[in-house]
Amino acid sequence: MDPLLPNPGGQLALDEIVGREREIKRYWRVLDRQSLVLSAERRIGKTQLVKKMHGIPREGFVTVYQDLERVHTRMELVDSIYEAARDHLNASAKVRENILSFWQAYVPKKISATELPEAKAQWKNHLCKAIDAVLDEIPADHKLLLIWDELPLMVDNIQRGEGADAAIQLLDLLRALRATRPRLRFIFTGSIGLHLVLRALRAAGNANAPTNDMLSETVPPMSEAEATELAERLLLSLPFPPKDFRELAATLVERVEGFPYYLHHTVNRLSWLDHQPEPSDLADAIDGLVLADEDPANLAYYRDRLAKHYSSDEARIARAVLNALSHEAQPMPFEALCNLVRHASPEVQDTAVADVCGLLRQDHYLTLEGGASSPRYRYRWAIVKRWWAATQR
Ligand SMILES: Nc1ncnc2c1ncn2[C@@H]1O[C@H](COP(=O)(O)OP(=O)(O)O)[C@@H](O)[C@H]1O
Numbered sequence: 520m521d522p523l524l525p526n527p528g529g530q531l532a533l534d535e536i537v538g539r540e541r542e543i544k545r546y547w548r549v550l551d552r553q554s555l556v557l558s559a560e561r562r563i564g565k566t567q568l569v570k571k572m573h574g575i576p577r578e579g580f581v582t583v584y585q586d587l588e589r590v591h592t593r594m595e596l597v598d599s600i601y602e603a604a605r606d607h608l609n610a611s612a613k614v615r616e617n618i619l620s621f622w623q624a625y626v627p628k629k630i631s632a633t634e635l636p637e638a639k640a641q642w643k644n645h646l647c648k649a650i651d652a653v654l655d656e657i658p659a660d661h662k663l664l665l666i667w668d669e670l671p672l673m674v675d676n677i678q679r680g681e682g683a684d685a686a687i688q689l690l691d692l693l694r695a696l697r698a699t700r701p702r703l704r705f706i707f708t709g710s711i712g713l714h715l716v717l718r719a720l721r722a723a724g725n726a727n728a729p730t731n732d733m734l735s736e737t738v739p740p741m742s743e744a745e746a747t748e749l750a751e752r753l754l755l756s757l758p759f760p761p762k763d764f765r766e767l768a769a770t771l772v773e774r775v776e777g778f779p780y781y782l783h784h785t786v787n788r789l790s791w792l793d794h795q796p797e798p799s800d801l802a803d804a805i806d807g808l809v810l811a812d813e814d815p816a817n818l819a820y821y822r823d824r825l826a827k828h829y830s831s832d833e834a835r836i837a838r839a840v841l842n843a844l845s846h847e848a849q850p851m852p853f854e855a856l857c858n859l860v861r862h863a864s865p866e867v868q869d870t871a872v873a874d875v876c877g878l879l880r881q882d883h884y885l886t887l888e889g890g891a892s893s894p895r896y897r898y899r900w901a902i903v904k905r906w907w908a909a910t911q912r
């Protein structure tokens with residue numbers, strides 16, 4: 520087994536991306552017939568997973584990987600397609616060269632043209648052309664997979680900068696492209712759910728369901744076997760590798776519930792020790808991850824996201840729900856939860872609590888257990904729960 524240095528939050532080389540075999544196999548099967556929306560909480564490993572798919576593409580697919588987090592306008596999206604086709608296209612040098620020469624012939628016109636307001640309206644043509652240029656160059660029996668990482672953030676950026684109409688038009692065009700280009704596939708990944716962005720768009724206009732031709736999936740934590748392999752490899756990279764690394768790895772995986780980012784972080788903290796880690800060191804490292812002043816795992820994200828994407832009423836109820844559940848050892852029945860929320864805000868109705876709990880489930884804060892007859896809510900992640908209980912009121 521090869522040791523693997525901890526690199527929490529960093530970009531990994533292909534051979535450092537452990538496992539994800541089950542998900543990858545399943546996603547390729549879906550992509551044979553349709554496009555995919557992958558959502559899940561930040562840092563669960565979406566980017567590494569899709570980069571592995573890009574790094575080891577399946578026969579019959581040409582893939583392009585694009586990080587859209589910093590794209591703010593529709594024209595920037597067009598540019599980023601060309602840039603990615605140049606730098607991140609998994610195709611032969613010849614194909615890349617052809618796309619590049621098309622791009623070079625086209626780009627001077629495009630850039631001067633986009634400065635004119637009337638030509639700005641041409642973004643649709645530019646976008647179609649960018650995608651068709653790649654489709655035309657790749658082998659005719661190959662599909663083109665555009666992996667668009669953090670698409671919801673881009674749509675949110677566009678909505679805030681160019682307006683809700685612009686964002687809706689873009690999503691509609693992408694849908695039309697999927698319907699009319701049978702060799703085109705997308706993976707949209709997102710840490711803020713597309714549902715939050717669409718909700719804002721619907722409030723502002725008439726976004727319908729612009730991705731309901733795509734299959735939506737939640738990326739799960741790593742399987743126990745894969746998380747264990749990752750934990751063992753990380754522990755073996757320590758300056759003082761523990762003899763009982765298998766036992767420590769099993770405990771670590773259990774404590775962080777197969778969340779690879781926390782595995783990297785915890786072992787990173789263990790790397791500061793001047794001795795082989797003991798179980799008590801492991802417990803301290805996890806405590807530090809949750810409670811250290813500098814918030815190493817950036818858990819405040821779970822608080823800040825509410826302020827950014829929930830209305831102020833929803834955020835208030837959400838905080839009350841999360842406060843109440845953070846101090847409960849057991850999953851809580853809905854009625855009890857409502858009563859606790861009303862301790863904080865007496866006027867809140869059950870229906871409002873139910874709506875917010877629905878959002879919190881979609882946003883991976885909570886899970887629902889017990890079926891329709893006795894629904895009970897609990898935190899999805901023990902680490903987040905501990906952080907919330909210790910720091911939020
Ligand atoms: N399959 C994996 N193998 C090894 N480490 C991983 C894996 N997936 C995620 N990680 C770790 O978790 C961190 C966050 O993963 P990332 O893919 O960036 O999450 P997301 O895109 O969901 O926010 C990575 O920087 C890495 O430290």
Ligand SMILES: [Mg+2]
Pocket residue numbers: 562565566567668
């Ligand atoms: Mg990512």
